[in-house]
Amino acid sequence: MVGTTLRDVSQRGISAGRGGAGVIGVVGARGGAGASTFAAALAHRFARTGATALVDLERAGGGIDVVVGIEGTGGLRWPDLVDARGAVDASQLAALLPRWGGCAVLSADRTRPGAPPSGALLDVLGAVGAEHSSVVLDLDRGDVLDRGAVLAGCRTVLVVVPRDLRAVAGALALRPALVDLVADVRLVVRGPAPGGLGALELAHVVDLPLAVSMRHDRRLGADAERGGGPTTGRGALGRAATRVAGALT
Secondary structure, eight states: OGGGGGTTSBOOSOOOOTTSOEEEEEEESSTTSOHHHHHHHHHHHHTTTSOEEEEEOOSSOSOHHHHTTOTTSOSOOGGGGTTOOSBOOHHHHHHHSOEETTEEEEOOOTTSOOOOOHHHHHHHHHHHHHHOSEEEEEOOHHHHHTTOHHHHTOSEEEEEEESSHHHHHHHHHHHHHHHHHOSEEEEEEEOOOTTOOOHHHHHHHHTOOEEEEEOOOTHHHHHHHHTOOOOSSSHHHHHHHHHHHHHHO
């Protein structure tokens, strides 16, 4: 297995190198909230100024490499790292990950679906953090509710909440675990608002601070179909990611 070649330097625990944003988790309040897209855009912005990794932790997703348009690029995915336990060579791991622009990407694999290997998870994340000053985790809602060990390693968690009642209910369900394990939890509120729910009203109901409110970005669908991935160069998503990145660094 590829993972066995990575056993060299012990990297237990989750943290990121100095000079960046640290370990930032992003989670959607419900399915289809746009958390993966926002996580990718945020990582893209961090990568402008420092070593950055984007890590896919969704249990049943098709791979964040598809979101950023590099699913055909070679490199390690989570299934390749099932045996990378205990001691992981951080620099070698970083060199073997596919890249999206300046950002390293550790993704699930749509051709080999499944959750990240639990036995290797913390050791691999520790190695990723050792080589990157900003690590953006695309969190799974189930892991948050289960109060998984990864959650406690996050400096900040951003909850992406569309402006509808189902998303508000989802954010309220996630809130106890988040505030219990993470010191800094903020909302990324996005439109449209079918019932007219305002961003500040939503933040008041959920009782979490607002990191940013963004309008619906009509360009995202077309950008995704072209396979380039979400970036921070234009549109509502780009402006929101840039604002949040500035607040976290």
